Amino acid sequence: MPGHKRQGMGELSAGLAQLDITEIEGFDNLHQPEGILQEMQQYAASVYGAEETFYLVGGSTCGILSAVSAAIPRGGKLLIARNCHKSVYHAAYLRELQLSYLYPRLLPEIGICEAVTAGQVQEALTAEPDVCGVLIVSPTYEGRIAEVERIAGVVHEYGIPLIVDEAHGAHLGFHPAFAAGSSRAGADLVVTSVHKTLPAMTQTALLHVKGKRIDRERLRRFLRIYQSSSPSYVLMASIDNAVRLAAEGEALFEQLYENWNSLLERLSVLKNLTVWPAAAMAKIEYQKHQDIGKLVISVKNTDLTGKELYSRLLEEYGLQMEMATDSYVLAMFTIGDTFDGYERLADALLEIDRGLKRTRQAEINREYPSGKREQVPFARAWDTPGAWVPLKEAADRYVGEFLNIYPPGIPILVPGERMENADQRLIEQYLTDGLNVQGISVREGVPGLKVLAEKYLSG
Ligand SMILES: Cc1ncc(COP(=O)(O)O)c(C=O)c1O
Incomplete structure (x- = not known):
């Protein structure tokens, strides 16, 4: 393996095929690195101020799945910023976690989500002392950067780990105009997509770890579970190239x-x-x-x-x-x-x-959903049978699917949450504006969604 035997064949370019080796003699194994991959990962750790760094070939997605799985016990409670990527919710589903939310404030000047604050984290942890870990996103999709150092300080007072989804921040720390990366700011686990903001191939990412709150062997176990057993050398070479370029760039x-x-x-x-x-x-x-x-x-x-x-x-x-x-x-x-x-x-x-006109009534900047809703546990709800109902009849029902516009994929509602009238109106407006609302399907011209069958919800 690989079947191309490192030759260009058909549309596959010879240059690419040359790079695409596997764990053959003289090369290394990502799941047990002892040579070149170990050196490359150590180099990345030193560049980003981590103690240990893992190369990821399944994007930040597999890094988040691994980080959450390693940091939180099965069934434990994870406090997350509501504007997290869907991979965080997927990790919670797989590990049957309870989710609790930090709702980011809306920046009134522009209508985007602000990063969550240390004050919000403090308040949530005081109210819910059974939380086993905190996950925030910084920078957000729109580029808001959280006060990670202060948040890490608050989280660590409770003796629990802080995970930062830094998927959009692989370039942080490389120029005085950029904030420092979250590893340097004290986060225990940081996941960053090299491919998003540095010149690297799609799917490349890094997972940084620091401190004693994370069991490294458990983390390795989950990386083996969620990552391919045949990691691509094309992707790994591209990570090394991008990190070196950034460090000297x-x-x-x-x-x-x-x-x-x-x-x-x-x-x-x-x-x-x-x-x-x-x-x-x-x-x-x-x-x-x-x-x-x-x-x-x-x-x-x-x-x-x-x-x-x-x-x-x-x-x-x-x-x-x-x-x-x-x-x-x-x-x-x-x-x-x-x-x-x-x-x-x-x-x-x-x-x-x-060529534009200013309109007074075009106040299309609606409130982002921000508040706790009645809910049944998410991991269970996603597996609960349900039925399709028209959107018009869905208020007060518990939804069975994620409802979000994509991108960025931040949920308006998570499976198991009860739809309020305001949510229903918001989704109707999104549909009128021609936005792609995931979770909505159209039957005979009528938009609708899966809601949970009430008889399964008790107990
Ligand atoms: C905030 C955030 N986290 C994680 C991810 C997942 O990253 P990847 O595409 O590298 O798997 C994305 C992808 O868009 C994202 O926007």
């Missing part, structure tokens, strides 16, 4: 920083669209709390929806954005972007902006 990050600043400067004359962060924001604010790899472009109070802006940028200007919601579009920048790309984005946004 101050000039590349400086270029990104300059390009980004000049983009914000150009966009400071927008009349109708609003961007976050804005050029006027204090430097220190985005260094500490906002990742400069993300730009939120809000259509609030204009006659355009986020989805329409996304489509116009793609179809009229050939610019691919990361995602769109009803009220904004998210752009992402890495050291892979060219100066020309920044210029084209600025030109396009300024041109679109000139």
